[in-house]
Amino acid sequence: MGEGGGFTLGDEGAVRGTVTVPNALSASAVATISSVHRPAPGWGPVRLEHVVIAAGPVLVGSGTDCHVRVRGATGTLLFKPGPDGWAVRGTEPENGADASAPAGRSATLGWKDASAGDSLAGGGVSLRLEALPAG
Structure with a gap:
């Protein structure tokens, strides 16, 4: 390095x-x-x-603290690795609140399993998970 x-x-x-x-x-x-x-x-x-x-965990959203930055995102997705693969949960502003509003103004969605081929959307973030070919 x-x-x-x-x-x-x-x-x-x-x-x-x-x-x-x-x-x-x-x-x-x-x-x-x-x-x-x-x-x-x-x-x-x-x-x-x-x-x-x-x-460890990977954050997707518009903030400078995100690993994957998405312009215009109003919410965030948090990916975490586990023993059986990845799980994801998100936050979205309630009632059109600004994404920078205090934490009490956002809804946290529950954890869901995530794997290659899944499409995820919400909070201005839309992505499809793909596995890179081995080798």
Whole structure:
């Protein structure tokens, strides 16, 4: 790892990027890939820009403390690893309240199992979970 969290991998530094931890309390980090790199052969025009290194819970939303930032999100999704896979729960502002409102103005949704192929939506966040091919 280079100065300031920078890294290079592969022949002649083919893959370059930086690693950051968006929240000092988080065990998970985000690797931002600055070089053009495809996640797997045959994925066509898909370009890998960010990788979450999940050593614990992962937060998805609009805040600067989120591992995956989504512009315009009004709620958050929290993913946590468990012995049988991942679980997710979310928060959404009640009655159109501002996402930055005090915690008492948001509804917390219950935990649900999450796995590859699932589509999740709510609070201005919409995503589909995909597994990268092995190898």
